[in-house]
Amino acid sequence: MVEFLRxxxxxxxxxxxxxxxxxxxxSNATAVRIESGEDVxxxxxxxxxxxxxxxxxxxxxDGRGYSTGRILREAGYQGELRAQGDVLVDQIPLMRxxxxxxxxxxxxxxxxxxxxxxxxxxxxxxxxADPIAPVWKRRHG
Amino acid sequence: xxxxxxxxxxxxxARVEEFRDQVQRRLAGHLTEDQFKPLRLMNxxxxxxxxxxxxxxxxxxxxxxxxxxxxxxxxxKYDRGYGHFTTRQNLQYNWIKLEDAPDxxxxxxxxxxxxxxxxxxxIRNISSDQFAGAAADEITDPRPWAELLRQWSTFHPEFSxxxxxxxxxxxxxxxxxxAMRLHDIGIQIVCNDAGALGxxxxxxxxxxxxxxxxxxxxxxxxxxxxxxYLEACLRVYNRHGRRDNIYKARIKILIHALGAEEYARQVExxxxxxxxxxxxxxxxxxxxxxxxFAPPPFEAGAPDTVDRSDPDFAVWLDQNVHAxxxxxxxxxxxxxKPIGGIPGDASADQIDVMADLAARYSFDELRVTHAxxxxxxxxxxxxxxxxxxxxxxxxxxEANLDLISDIIACPGxxxxxxxxxxxxxxxxxxxxxxxxxxxxxxxGELKLKISGCINACGHHxxxxxxxxxxxxxxxxxYQLLLGGSxxxxxSLADITGPGFSEDxxxxxIERATDVYVRERTPGERFVDTYRRIGMAPFKExxxx
Numbered sequence: 001m002v003e004f005l006r007x008x009x010x011x012x013x014x015x016x017x018x019x020x021x022x023x024x025x026x027s028n029a030t031a032v033r034i035e036s037g038e039d040v041x042x043x044x045x046x047x048x049x050x051x052x053x054x055x056x057x058x059x060x061x062d063g064r065g066y067s068t069g070r071i072l073r074e075a076g077y078q079g080e081l082r083a084q085g086d087v088l089v090d091q092i093p094l095m096r097x098x099x100x101x102x103x104x105x106x107x108x109x110x111x112x113x114x115x116x117x118x119x120x121x122x123x124x125x126x127x128x129a130d131p132i133a134p135v136w137k138r139r140h141g
Numbered sequence: 142x143x144x145x146x147x148x149x150x151x152x153x154x155a156r157v158e159e160f161r162d163q164v165q166r167r168l169a170g171h172l173t174e175d176q177f178k179p180l181r182l183m184n185x186x187x188x189x190x191x192x193x194x195x196x197x198x199x200x201x202x203x204x205x206x207x208x209x210x211x212x213x214x215x216x217x218k219y220d221r222g223y224g225h226f227t228t229r230q231n232l233q234y235n236w237i238k239l240e241d242a243p244d245x246x247x248x249x250x251x252x253x254x255x256x257x258x259x260x261x262x263x264i265r266n267i268s269s270d271q272f273a274g275a276a277a278d279e280i281t282d283p284r285p286w287a288e289l290l291r292q293w294s295t296f297h298p299e300f301s302x303x304x305x306x307x308x309x310x311x312x313x314x315x316x317x318x319x320a321m322r323l324h325d326i327g328i329q330i331v332c333n334d335a336g337a338l339g340x341x342x343x344x345x346x347x348x349x350x351x352x353x354x355x356x357x358x359x360x361x362x363x364x365x366x367x368x369x370y371l372e373a374c375l376r377v378y379n380r381h382g383r384r385d386n387i388y389k390a391r392i393k394i395l396i397h398a399l400g401a402e403e404y405a406r407q408v409e410x411x412x413x414x415x416x417x418x419x420x421x422x423x424x425x426x427x428x429x430x431x432x433x434f435a436p437p438p439f440e441a442g443a444p445d446t447v448d449r450s451d452p453d454f455a456v457w458l459d460q461n462v463h464a465x466x467x468x469x470x471x472x473x474x475x476x477x478k479p480i481g482g483i484p485g486d487a488s489a490d491q492i493d494v495m496a497d498l499a500a501r502y503s504f505d506e507l508r509v510t511h512a513x514x515x516x517x518x519x520x521x522x523x524x525x526x527x528x529x530x531x532x533x534x535x536x537x538x539e540a541n542l543d544l545i546s547d548i549i550a551c552p553g554x555x556x557x558x559x560x561x562x563x564x565x566x567x568x569x570x571x572x573x574x575x576x577x578x579x580x581x582x583x584x585g586e587l588k589l590k591i592s593g594c595i596n597a598c599g600h601h602x603x604x605x606x607x608x609x610x611x612x613x614x615x616x617x618x619y620q621l622l623l624g625g626s627x628x629x630x631x632s633l634a635d636i637t638g639p640g641f642s643e644d645x646x647x648x649x650i651e652r653a654t655d656v657y658v659r660e661r662t663p664g665e666r667f668v669d670t671y672r673r674i675g676m677a678p679f680k681e682x683x684x685x
Contacts, residue, residue, distance in 0.1 A: 067380050074418060088176060093298075135152075139426060140423055
């Protein structure tokens with residue numbers, strides 16, 4: 001069972017993440033936590049000084065964080081993007097596609113089940129925040 | 142029709158294995174029912190009153206004979222020998238065992254079928270015009286656009302945990318046979334002044350407990366921007382749709398709160414951000430898909446006249462057969478509404494008969510309609526009599542399309558765990574009361590729709606006559622509504638007043654139709670008369 005997952009080569013960032021509100025009051029903070037429902041676009045002008053963005057998933061049913069992840073990657077954010085909260089093993093492949101590269105689930109996940117889930121699909125229909133070419137690109141080069 | 146390539150086949154096969162793994166984890170106790178629920182729902186598996194219900198996707202309502210035979214096979218092998226065609230152009234089985242579900246999906250995959258996204262809070266199976274590719278009045282076949290959306294929406298990583306379910310319909314004619322404007326997003330393919338095809342986008346429609354008609358939010362989206370624009374529509378909804386109350390979580394509530402103009406503005410802003418990402422498939426992909434929907438090889442010079450000498454046949458011909466774009470051909474609608482029957486149900490044997498008729502007479506194509514009937518889209522006029530004769534032998538030749546006994550009904554309290562009242566026995570009583578074919582034809586087009594609860598799966602808001610089943614202190618009670626329409630003259634029905642018992646509502650319907658017969662002017666349908674004279678005369682007759 002795994003309690004924390006990280007798909008990055010750089011060193012883990014250990015500074016605690018501050019709230020979005022306090023981030024704007026502290027010019028030296030490099031880690032931010034986004035609560036579900038907060039507008040992540042407020043962060044976009046500051047992405048170059050952020051090393052970790054933690055996105056909260058208060059319930060596995062709350063899918064707002066998937067959009068948050070993609071918006072950050074689309075804006076060019078290169079730092080660590082962490083999904084924290086009620087993150088279930090069957091959701092991690094979708095979150096990976098939305099740009100998340102670390103996971104702090106409330107309950108540990110089974111490593112074998114996760115490996116099988118991540119390896120399941122050879123092809124994806126649509127483009128997202130991962131580098132995988134969508135099927136239409138494979139069809140037409 | 143569309144044929145899978147290696148990519149489609151691989152994705153659907155992987156889905157079967159994924160679900161097999163999820164079911165095993167559930168049976169082994171590694172997933173709680175709460176955690177398993179969204180996973181099974183995204184594969185169309187509901188836990189109902191008596192058993193699991195499995196909803197099989199029929200993308201945009203189109204299927205071939207081999208697929209239809211598979212539906213019959215599954216009904217025999219895993220269910221009780223029948224299936225139920227739904228208002229979402231799908232088919233559902235009511236008596237499925239959880240442990241059989243992965244094997245059923247594996248069998249479906251052998252004929253390029255699946256149950257992906259037929260339920261759950263995701264983008265549902267895309268619906269369309271059942272006459273697509275055949276209708277005399279369409280400007281193009283809408284199905285390539287629908288298939289493109291099927292692929293885009295399948296396992297969309299950002300939109301698999303939306304606030305609520307999301308339904309999209311695509312049509313391509315001014316006649317709306319798909320209740321397009323009662324969808325979360327309704328799309329009409331139109332031709333602009335330059336002769337190019339594009340999508341006109343409506344958003345925020347829906348039925349349920351807060352019925353709303355979709356607003357026009359964009360007049361023309363060219364194919365090159367189509368996926369980006371829809372991505373923007375969904376992203377605004379995913380981020381800002383309500384999640385605190387499931388009854389207020391559909392996009393219609395968001396658009397009502399923001400106003401359609403403000404929603405459209407936010408979509409436009411998002412679209413400009415998304416458009417730069419290069420997520421739109423190229424024209425070559427549209428052309429590849431569209432080639433699958435090329436017209437079948439219609440016979441040139443097929444005779445355009447029909448021998449009407451058999452009077453029973455002539456009645457069916459006038460009621461259930463529509464004009465086709467190709468000379469010498471016609472569109473046949475097979476009614477699944479026999480008098481006293483269960484709307485939308487078909488036995489495995491009947492499903493096989495329809496599959497064989499499609500193979501022999503309709504270029505191997507069938508359609509499911511949102512009114513729970515089946516279409517043979519391309520029948521030579523000279524073959525109509527043979528088709529009718531075979532249908533009659535199978536108990537499928539009811540000549541009641543769009544008449545009062547062509548009832549849309551949800552499964553209701555006989556099956557559904559959400560229902561407050563039964564729909565099926567009421568539908569049976571109404572069709573028995575109006576069984577006389579001459580009387581039905583005299584009443585003319587009259588769309589009667591029954592829902593067994595406020596969720597409105599039976600489209601009661603869109604009925605010329607709508608019925609809503611409610612629970613009143615432990616007894617089933619039925620509200621009557623008048624004046625709705627799901628067609629191009631879209632409108633929402635009005636409640637007449639206090640509800641009725643099951644027998645009482647049948648009497649009330651009869652009194653309403655009596656008012657129509659008394660008040661109508663020549664050529665007026667029931668709904669036209671209602672719109673002209675208003676509720677008062679009906680109310681007086683019903684409650685007087």
